[in-house]
Amino acid sequence: MPRPSDPHPKGHQDLPFGRLDWVTAPFARFFRIHAIAAAVLLLAAVIALAFTNSVWSAWYQSLWNTSAGFVFGSADFTRPLRGWITDGLMTLFFFVVALELKRELVQGELRNVRFAMLSLFGALGGMVVPAGLFLLLAGDARAAWGTVTATDTAFAVGCLAVLGSRIPPSLRLFVLSLAIFDDIGAILVIAIGYGHGVNWNAIAWVGIGLLSTMGMARLGVRSIPIYFASGLGIWYFWDRSGIHPTLTGVALGLMTPTTRWVTPLKLRAIFTRALNQSDVGTGDSPQSQREGFRRAHTAVRESRSPVEQLEWMLHPWVAFAVLPLFALANAGAVIRDVDLSSPIISSTAVALVIGKPVGVFVLSWLAIRVGIARRPSGLTWPLLGACGMLTGIGFTMSLFIAELAYPPAALNDARFGILLASVVSAVAGIGLLLVLTRSRGVPSIAAGPVQEVHR
Structure with a gap:
């Protein structure tokens, strides 16, 4: 995902410093690093585990079960805080x-069809094989097979970031694109496997809403x-349909345009006109000059596609607020209540730690061979094969599906199994x-586009 650019990039040191830039600039660099996003998520999980295994456990659980919202007529918009995070914030x-997948498919390395197919088949193997193992081993918990099909993108990419420039760019891109396909597959698993009675009237309203949104985009509406x-x-309406409402995020993300409203040529023309207006002796009024620079400012913003703008704006909030909040609300497993003999724990661990890398490797190899x-x-x-191990870090996504798949009595064992498998896979x-x-002289992550080799 795009990161906020350096506030004072090379060649632009003449820009004035804000009063707080000496404080904010280090934080901007801090938050650009993938490893930090994973570290924040890990810290949130540790805090959740600490609280749920302390004397404050009851208070901590009651906090996330606190009902919040409002009632408007016959419509009830109340649910527990944990529900608002799982159903609402996770939509972001x-x-x-979905924005990242759309950008990579249209503008990024996934335009290379054969590389995209490698990531797609790897993701497919990383879903089918662990799900099959889980179905064989889980006994009465077989209905929760979806919990072992997902990969935590932040943790998987964060693990690569820890290793720095030792990792070739092709490996990083493969893990990232595979994890994205994996997450999209996981939300389809949720829609297919964990719905609860489809309301077709609500589905019709969802369709009308999506068509209206598409129409606004075609008409050039740019207001966020x-x-x-x-x-x-x-x-x-998706929430009322019986299908999990986080599908809203996937649908709208894939519908977001990748075209720029202001092309580089138009941007240059607008800047040239603004600079000419600012020249002494042109006769333009100060108000006219300010208007020219205002247009130039708008043109800079619109020279990025909606996909790029929204990614740049939302990614920090998702990485450093939404996902840590989800971990705080859902990652707590009460260790003293864990049943180590439970098939839920063993089947989850085997499926993620063994099934994931085997599935990724085998189907990737098969796709290349044919x-x-x-x-x-x-x-x-x-x-x-090593990156296949990282896909066994289910964490956020597995916990997300577990909330839907397991009854409350089994959820503690499921959380423990997911946390155990994620730690083992990461290590x-x-x-x-x-x-x-x-002993490898691998290129830097920023080494440029990947190149194909023969099988």
């Missing part, structure tokens, strides 16, 4: 995931508040990558 997460209001309406996909340079078979993946890249 899926929206950003208008689209936000439309998205709220779609979310409401000629559907190509392996990019720098992505060796051992590295591909094993990082350790294996350290061994594989120890």
Whole structure:
């Protein structure tokens, strides 16, 4: 995802410093690092575990179960705080995931069809194989198979960021794109496997809302508040439809345009006109000059596509607010109540730690062997296997699906199994990558586009 640019990039040191820039600039650099996003998420999980296993456990659980909202006529907009986070704020997460997928497919490396197919087949294997293992081992908990199909994008990419420039760019892109496909697959699993009685009238209103949003985009409407209001309406009817409302984020993200309103050529013309108006002796009034610079400011904003604008605006909020809040509300497992003999724990651990890397490797290999996909340079078979270990970090997404799939009595064991599998997968993946890249002169992450190699 795009990160906020340096407030004083090279070649622009003549820009004036704000009064608080000496404080904010280090934070801007701080939040650009993938590893920090994963660290914040890890800290939130540790806090949740600490509270749920302390004398404040009852207070902590009651906090997230506190009802919030309002009633308007016959419509009841109240639910627990945990529900607002899971059903509401996580919609923003899926929206950003869909934005990133759309950008990569249209403008990024996934325009390369064979590389996109490698990521897609890897994600498919990373869903089918662990789900199959879970169905074989879980006994009466088989209905919760969806919990082992997902990958936590923030943690997986964060683990690679910890290793820095040792990791070739092709590996980082493969993990990122695979995790995105994985997350989209997970939300489809939620829609198919964990709905509760479809309300077709509500579905019809969802369709009307989506068509209206598409129409506004075609007409050139650029106001974010208008689209936000439309998205709220779609979310409401999707919530009433019996299908999980976070699908709103996926649908709207994939519908977001990738075209720029102001092309580079038009931007240059607008800037040239504004600069000419500011020249002494042109006769333009100060008000006219200010208007020219205002137009130039608007043109700069609109020279980025809606996908780029929304990613840049929302990614920090999702990474450093939405996901940590979700972890605080859902990652707490009461250790003393865990039943280590539970098939939920063992089946979850086996499916994520073993099923995920096996599925990713086998279907990636198969796609390459039959000629559907190509392996990019720098992505060796051992590295591909190691990155498969990182896809076993289910964490956020697995916890999200577990909230829908398990009854309250089984949720504690499910959380423990997910946390255990995520820790083992992260340690094993990082350790294996350290061994594989120890003596390798791998290029920097910023080394440019990936190149294909023959199978």
